[in-house]
Amino acid sequence: MTSSDIPHGTALAAEATPRPRRRRPFTVARVVRGAAPYLLILPVVVTIVAILGYPLYHLARLSFQKYGLFELIAHHGTSVGWANYSSVLHDSVFWDVLVRTIVFTVANVALAMGIGTLIALLLTKVSSFVRVLLTAGLVLAWAMPPVVAVQVWVWMTNRENGILNYTLTKLHVGDYSQHDWLETPFSQLSLTTSLLVWGAIPFIVVTVYAGLSQVSHELVEAAEIDGARPRRVFWDVTVPILKPIFLILTSLSIIWDFGVFTQPFLLIDQTRINASNELMGIYLYEEGYVKTDFGRGAAISILMLLIVAVLSVVYVRKMVRTGEEAS
């Protein structure tokens, strides 16, 4: 992906032509050599299986059980086959929540990626003093714990004394005194989006900016000499080079936003959460924990995992392919 890869281009092409394979004699040395990489990754595999595999196995097992408060106290669930899955998939609220969460995720990822990239581009053009100032601001925003950030948002958008209503009214944007930002589901989710995008931007800016510093000046200059305008340079030179970075950022953002819980739960507040504003993470919490139906909750989280896997498989595949091309 960097300019240093370019001279190797010819070697890459040569390697791509298939070579006839010969079976080599089976020797102890060869077995040891062949097993070495696997032995090296063994600790990681064991750790991942222990940390992720074991709870996942229990989660899957739980999703096939009736496991409510009674079972929780008895420490023993009863098997119910696919009943939890069927009840979730026949719940119209689940499908509403799914569509809402997908739209919410797309909006959040698009906004965060778009604004983040623009700020990263801006960083390359400003003086180093401004850059340091901007980066410091971004890092501070990044360092703010989500729960604290939610509280700040709650204060700013407070209906009676919030600074947002005050400022908008003073600026004569309209009469916003006593405006309730949490009145409609759309408004509630938009407010959540503003908080999430604000929180997501620093990571995107820092990463994209790091990527931008890898774009070689020669390429940009060459394009400019050939008469390309800045916009053209961006789309035809910068974007292709940054493509792997955009892919990883987008897929990570999708995973984060799809399962987001803390910010919407605290911002909208438990007392206002209902079928018309639930996102997937909150739906899971409400169905599993609040209603003390852990089996059903487990089924929802397995379904959620599958959905996220499907959503990100496209990106992961693309990334692996781009990676193979580049290596």
Place this chain on the structure above:
Amino acid sequence: MKLRLFAAAALAATLALAASTASAEPNGHSRAAASKITVWLQVDAQSGWPELVASANQQFEAKHPGTNVDVQYQTWGDHLSKFDATLAGGNTPDVIEMGNTEMTKYMAAGAFANLSSQKGSFPNAKNWLKGLAASGIFNGKTYGVPYYAGSRVVTYRSDLFRKAHAKTPTSLAAFTATAKQLGKQNTKKGFSPVYIAGTDWYFAMSFVYDYGGQIAVLKNGKWVGRLETKKARAGLAAYKRFFNAASRASKTGVENRPQPYDVYAKGQAASIIGPAWFSCCVGKKFTKATKQFVMPSHVKGRGMPGFLGGSDLAVPAGSNDKSLAADWIRIFTSTASEKGLQAKGNIPNATNLLGNSVNERAAQRSWFVPTAKNWVNVENGNVLRTMLARILTGKASIAAATAFADSNIELTLNQ
């Protein structure tokens, strides 16, 4: 190569997402005999009557040398989730304070120890407040000891009422007229003659009960929603009328965000609805002018039935020393302790201790939520709040909103 790492990281993140949705893992194990009992009380005790808790602990520790009391304060919002986690992990507290509307679900699931055989040993057990004691009884067995109750009253500024030439209202109509008068005299933007958060269902349901309605009833073993009945709808219509005449609060707002007493202390309300202890926090400026009365009924001369809130103390079935736990409850609900609670503006747990405060007078007519094991799911599912928000904002007619709420209630209660 770098990109493969990225791909691996993305995959790992996907897996991490799944792993973060924790499973409830049964992990039963017995514990050693107690040299310590753990008590979960709500923060109300920490902020309101810590000296009563300290005194009970002192007495307990004097009676049982070598045993310490570890009081851990909880918040209403998440204490049940935390309790569920301890049920799964087998490290439940020895005593837990439960809201009276939360008891049934846990009693039905067998979460608490049966205290029936030692009921007589609790102070004033013969005279326990009927309504509160009922919340701790399931299938004829006693699981909860009444701790204290609280009713909801109107806290108001007598200076503003005097200026409006308003007497203590004796009917809903009179109160509405006063509210309108107060609204005319106090034109500050956002000022509420009576501050009511739109989705304060405790207050709104009082109108339903005042007009002879109910939330739900048990018929032939099945729960039936009653909000769409004529009487309940009349109550909700009266609530909407009163809200529109008296409150400038958010129609979708909840009663603890902001706290009504904060609104009042800022001079943004002539009166607020809530527990009698709200008088604690009305602000220095208004403390002197602050008084309370019982919310009047639409029938002249009567009080409106108020929600009788309250707490019970229960011993979780997993406690490793149930008799010590019960003994701590005995000490904490002693006559002296209950009198202390009364002095703080609460209703004590027994009729022989009752006085004649506005709080206690308000408790004379009260209503309680349906005693269904899944009721708490209706509460936490915000079924009533959603209904009220839709009615007040006009998103739905009263008929449509109540029909929707009834079907939701039936679905949840009959699960």
